[in-house]
Amino acid sequence: MKLGEKVKYFRKMRKLSQKDLAEGICSISYLSKIENCTTEPSEEIGIFLGKRLDIDLYNTSYSKRKEEYKSLFYHLYNRDKFESEIAYRELLNARIDHTEDSILLNIFKSMYLLLMSQNTNEATRLINEVSYLNDGAKSEKSFYYFIVKGLRDYYLNDFKEALNSFKKAEEVIEIFQYHSWEKGYLYYLISLTANRLWKNSMCLDYAKLALNIFEKRYDFKRCADSRILLGIVYQRFENWVESHKHFKMAESVANAFNDNFLKGAIYQNLGYNESKKGNSEGALSLYNISLELKKDQPVETKTSTLFTLIREYLKFGEFSKCRKRVLDGLSLVRENPNLYEYQLHFNHYFNILEYGACSEVTTTYLVENVIPYLEGKNESTYQVEYLQLVGEYFEHEKKYKLSSQYYLKALNIYKKYNQG
Structure with missing residues (x-):
């Protein structure tokens, strides 16, 4: 990060105008040139600007805590809630002395809030404070910025913008050195988002890329994630044999680790396969198993299963059970802006029944x-x-x-x- 970028970033963080910062040190026009990186200030002016901003402008390397930030990401990637919470609290208690620390803390704090609780409001505030990374020169930390920005947009159901951010992260990952699991996770996120946009070929290609990396790492749970996406794409192609194969391979992993999160997603999709093949009874059985597995999971995971149950009950003529699930769904999504789309769906089926x-x-x-x-x-x-x-x-x-x-x-x- 250039010195001028640091000055601009911390001036905005301190809520100072250019006039406030420049007063008694240099002219406003000179400060503007420094912030735009068109001129380099003398060391004396740089020291005075740093003192007013209460930072050390001349620390040009990443802090020693860089690996600790990446360690938090790794625990989040592994869905290790316990280790993630420990790593997060250690970072919060650490003293922030330098520019890079402050920027990285914003990025990885956002990542924690999104992946642990989908707290989009607080994450948005933190992301906005480092938004200059969106338009600046590519740097190593840009990768993590685009990951968290993409995750935020994904959880806000803005899948087009999320995909745009993940693709920018892909540009960065080709320039700098990252761990293979980071590349695999990015490919998975691109596939996941392409799936929501019905970009089937893209979803298929990136799911295969992610799966290839995860298999080499013997990262079985992430392999299962990728196979679920592959199964969904083959559903859309109505290739039931290939779809079933990927879901059953994912199921073997879920059973080996007794992972109810994975099982819930798998049985819901197996139920959808049965529904499309005209087996409503089999579909309903699998959907109900999925919902039971999700009983202790976040609301967001339950709503999609309730939605599939509602549609199948209606198709099967089970109107009383359909009504109960509609009311269950409405009670879950009310007051949750991130689930507004499901509120619309549930209201629609309420109208059909009424x-x-x-x-x-x-x-x-x-x-x-x-x-x-x-x-x-x-x-x-x-x-x-x-x-x-x-x-x-x-x-x-x-x-x-x-x-x-x-x-x-x-x-x-x-x-x-x-x-x-």
Whole structure:
């Protein structure tokens, strides 16, 4: 990090204007040139600026705690909650003397908050304080900045922006030396995000890259993560044999480690396979097993399983059980802005149960609330289904022009997202 960048960063951290910092030391225009790295200040001016900022501007190397920050990342990557908490508390209690320490602490504190509790509010505040890394020259710490920024955007369901950040991290990882697990984890995150954007080819390619690294490291749980993504992509290609193979290989790992987190995801996806093959009874059994495995997990993991149960119960004609799961879902997602999309889905199914699928109330809610939200999030997964439902309603009402508009929109989205 250049000296001028340090001056600019800590001036903003101290909430000082250029006038406040420059007064009695140098002109504002000269300070501006220093911060833009177009001129290098004399050592005397640099010392005075450092004293006013209460930092040592001339510490140009990473602090000795650099490896401790990376150690925290490693524990988080391994999902080792106990070791992560110890490493995090040690870092919080450490004295911050230099610029690099302050920047790295913001980055890795954000990472801890996101991966341990999905605390996007506090993470956003910390990320914003080092946002200059987004546009600056590539540096070793840029990789970690783009990882945490991508994670923050992913948890906020802004998958397009998350993918953009992860791809920037990929540019950095080709320049500097990182551990193989860091590269594997980045490839996994790219695959995970591409999956949410229905970029199927990208998801497949990066899941394979991640799997190759994890297999060489004998990192079995991360291998299972990658195989779950592969199984999901093959679901979309309707290659049930290949999809089932990857899920069952992931299941063998989950059983070996008695990992309920992995099992919950696997049985949900195996249930989806059975649903698509027309076996509603088998699907419901697997979905319920998944939900039971997730009973002590965060709310975020339960909502997707509840959603699949609701859809299957409705398809199977189990309306009372469907209603119970809708109410369970609504009670979980209320007051949680990160789960607003599921709130929309659950409200939609509540309307179906109350008023019917082809009703004015159900259609109005889709048109005014659900569809605009999904369009704004670039979310294709259920857009096609909901647009077709609206088209059916207007067709039933003999409003054929409106009906054809919604059918055509559904067709265009389907074509767009089934090319990748």
